[in-house]
Amino acid sequence: MNLSIGDFSTDNRGWSELLSERSSASNFRGSVRVPWVIVGAGFTGLACARRLAELHPNDEIILVDARLVGQGASGRNSGFAVAVSHFPGKYIPEQKGNFARVNRINQAGVEILDREVKTLSIDCQWDDGGFHHAAADADSIYECDNFLEYLNAMEIAHTPLNKDEMDNRLGTALYKVGVHVHAGALVQPAALVRGLASKLPSNIELIEQRPVLKVEEGRSIKLSLSDGEIITDRLVLATNYEAGKLGFLSDA
Ligand SMILES: Cc1cc2nc3c(=O)[nH]c(=O)nc-3n(C[C@H](O)[C@H](O)[C@H](O)COP(=O)(O)OP(=O)(O)OC[C@H]3O[C@@H](n4cnc5c(N)ncnc54)[C@H](O)[C@@H]3O)c2cc1C
Known part of the structure; x- marks a missing residue:
């Protein structure tokens, strides 16, 4: 399946709408190589990124999400x-x-x-x-x-x-x-997930509104985004129910 940005709906509905408007600070483009990538900036991806940053303080870590933080389940639950x-x-x-x-x-x-x-x-x-x-x-x-x-x-x-x-x-x-x-x-779940995302350790780069459209595994792992690519050695998928879109856990 060929994924596109349109496969990731971005409606707020709920807790996020009670907060001030959020825009993404990231203007990622091009091609980068980093030791660690985490896809999905909900509670799972944020916790994983924070722990990895503690364990590997000298490694650059990219945390990428298809949407703005707070638009996924982590910002839209019962709290x-x-x-x-x-x-x-x-x-x-x-x-x-x-x-x-x-x-x-x-x-x-x-x-x-x-x-x-x-x-x-x-x-x-x-x-x-x-x-x-x-x-x-x-x-x-x-x-x-x-x-x-x-x-x-x-x-x-x-x-x-x-x-x-x-x-x-x-x-x-x-x-x-x-x-x-x-x-x-x-x-307030959207405030919690946004707060966690806004106070990440300095070796984590958060890239929002950039769906990973394809994952190719080889000697390294290549992630294709609409306007760039990320090469990495280690990938953590924290994409919750959307892992199947990238071909993982499809029959789970
Ligand atoms: C109505 C409701 C009420 C709930 N109430 C509670 C509760 O009170 N307490 C509780 O503990 N749990 C509750 N839950 C469950 C809880 O919300 C989830 O378990 C939790 O948010 C999962 O977090 P996560 O980080 O794993 O996934 P998510 O928050 O879904 O994050 C996954 C992220 O991955 C991103 N992503 C997916 N695919 C891609 C891709 N290809 N490229 C880039 N990014 C991608 C998504 O945009 C998303 O932001 C509730 C759930 C619902 C639906």
Whole structure:
């Protein structure tokens, strides 16, 4: 498939539109060679670029995105930095070790993010208040009971809430029961992803609004852009569901 710029829609819709307008500072053209390229400047690509920059402070790293930062899923989600995963269905005691492992990873991620938001002074309305799980109908009440059983078995800090308590907290009488999980944060996701992108280490060059249209693997890796090319030895694809457009993970 021959890709073109038109294959990457650039509508904002949502959180980005609440922020000031953003334009790309990059005027990349021509041909460059760098040791590292990361394609995709969402949370995954940004985290990867930052870590690589720490590990290889003398290497030039290019982080390239088809869109402006904030226009992808990382700037358009519900904004929960989740410390406790919800595994739907009945609690499975045999899975306790796996559940705990996932939540350790979640918690570590939230702590790293919290540290970066503070260190880099990112204004993203970070709120450490955890999250509410709310149930309004029979199916979701059943699921809420499952979730409570899991939280109790895993000894995860939480507060079960009845209808009145939910109403008092959320300002709506819709929900019949709920639970407040204490860990985790809520953010303005577009502000967070933009903030992370605007405070990258100096050995990372961020190139926005430049879709990678083709990846050719040989002794080196060649990335074709509409107005140039990047040659690299190491490529990280952080393109989320769009990896298939470049011929990777097509049947995943
Ligand atoms: C409605 C919704 C609500 C969600 N709520 C939450 C939530 O509350 N909490 C939570 O943790 N997760 C939530 N998620 C999931 C979360 O948004 C994603 O898991 C996360 O944003 C993925 O980040 P990413 O960096 O991997 O991918 P993305 O943010 O999708 O970034 C991938 C980037 O790659 C770029 N790209 C793709 N192909 C190319 C190419 N060929 N050339 C150049 N660039 C390219 C794209 O432009 C994009 O910017 C939600 C998702 C949705 C859809």
